Amino acid sequence: MPEELMKNIYRIRVNLPDSPLKTLNSYVIKGERRNLIVDTGFRTRECRGSLESGLKDLGIDMENTDIVLTHLHSDHTGLAPDIAVPGTRIFISREEIPWMYGETRTMLWRMDNIKVRRSGFPSEIIEKYLDDAAPRSMASDIEFEDYLPIDDGDEFTYGEYTLKAVRTPGHTPAHMCFWMEEQKTMFTGDHVLFDISPNITLWHFVEDSLGDYLNSLKMIDRYDVRLALPGHRETGNFHERTAQLIEHHERRLEECLNAVIGYPDSSAYDIAGKMTWKIRCGSWDDFPISQKWFAVGECLSHLRHLEMTGKIKADESREVIRFRALR
Numbered sequence: 340m341p342e343e344l345m346k347n348i349y350r351i352r353v354n355l356p357d358s359p360l361k362t363l364n365s366y367v368i369k370g371e372r373r374n375l376i377v378d379t380g381f382r383t384r385e386c387r388g389s390l391e392s393g394l395k396d397l398g399i400d401m402e403n404t405d406i407v408l409t410h411l412h413s414d415h416t417g418l419a420p421d422i423a424v425p426g427t428r429i430f431i432s433r434e435e436i437p438w439m440y441g442e443t444r445t446m447l448w449r450m451d452n453i454k455v456r457r458s459g460f461p462s463e464i465i466e467k468y469l470d471d472a473a474p475r476s477m478a479s480d481i482e483f484e485d486y487l488p489i490d491d492g493d494e495f496t497y498g499e500y501t502l503k504a505v506r507t508p509g510h511t512p513a514h515m516c517f518w519m520e521e522q523k524t525m526f527t528g529d530h531v532l533f534d535i536s537p538n539i540t541l542w543h544f545v546e547d548s549l550g551d552y553l554n555s556l557k558m559i560d561r562y563d564v565r566l567a568l569p570g571h572r573e574t575g576n577f578h579e580r581t582a583q584l585i586e587h588h589e590r591r592l593e594e595c596l597n598a599v600i601g602y603p604d605s606s607a608y609d610i611a612g613k614m615t616w617k618i619r620c621g622s623w624d625d626f627p628i629s630q631k632w633f634a635v636g637e638c639l640s641h642l643r644h645l646e647m648t649g650k651i652k653a654d655e656s657r658e659v660i661r662f663r664a665l666r
């Protein structure tokens with residue numbers, strides 16, 4: 340049974356099988372005329388069963404229900420087109436729409452494959468993994484095109500609640516949080532998570548996603564958030580958490596810089612192997628491929644930020660990009 344968090348606002352925990360995230364929080368606001376769902380789940384049978392049974396318990400009729408998506412990741416967006424019926428509107432950040440369907444999505448994924456190659460992944464791993472990378476196979480229907488754009492400051496009113504979109508780039512190119520001023524409540528998507536630190540990777544057409552993320556954390560910390568509703572797991576002390584996340588990345592930047600100093604001319608793949616990761620695994624070589632993918636992405640975003648702040652230099656003259664500290 341979905342939990343009622345405040346009057347007419349519910350949380351459905353959508354099971355994410357085989358994911359270290361465990362569950363996705365899908366929030367439902369019941370209005371007098373229309374309802375709103377914030378985030379959905381992977382496009383799998385298990386996620387769909389879990390979400391739809393929650394929606395059924397709440398008596399949600401999709402004809403009178405809209406969906407807002409905090410960001411493009413498939414654990415948030417995957418099911419949206421599948422559960423929609425004529426009458427359902429699906430909203431997502433304007434800048435993330437190209438990632439959602441058709442040729443632009445295919446092109447961006449193809450560019451990702453090149454990024455993986457240039458970061459120094461051994462080719463046997465690339466061949467085996469990329470084509471059926473789990474988050475891709477569980478992504479939303481590539482044919483569905485009817486997304487409506489969200490811009491910073493847009494307002495959504497359902498029942499007694501008004502949600503204002505707050506653009507918080509970093510975790511994804513144009514992630515959105517949703518702020519309910521009167522209730523001092525923020526839907527934080529994956530911008531602020533409490534039990535895990537959100538993954539920050541490099542994105543095409545984004546110069547410095549870690550820089551964006553840190554700026555978005557400082558910006559959102561100015562809101563008087565009394566209750567944060569995150570995309571995964573449980574809530575916690577919002578302001579304490581934003582400070583912790585900033586500190587966490589500062590420590591990681593230092594660790595990353597030390598690895599570049601200690602192992603000059605290494606690839607991002609090798610540098611990631613020198614950093615510490617919270618995962619129960621003997622050595623870098625034993626990491627599951629999917630975890631290596633996240634780790635290298637995370638490492639790349641830190642390397643880029645170090646590059647943008649003048650601490651290291653990337654040599655892009657060969658296929659695999661190598662890094663060296665500047666002194």
Ligand SMILES: [Zn+2]
Pocket residue numbers: 410412510529
């Ligand atoms: Zn995410």
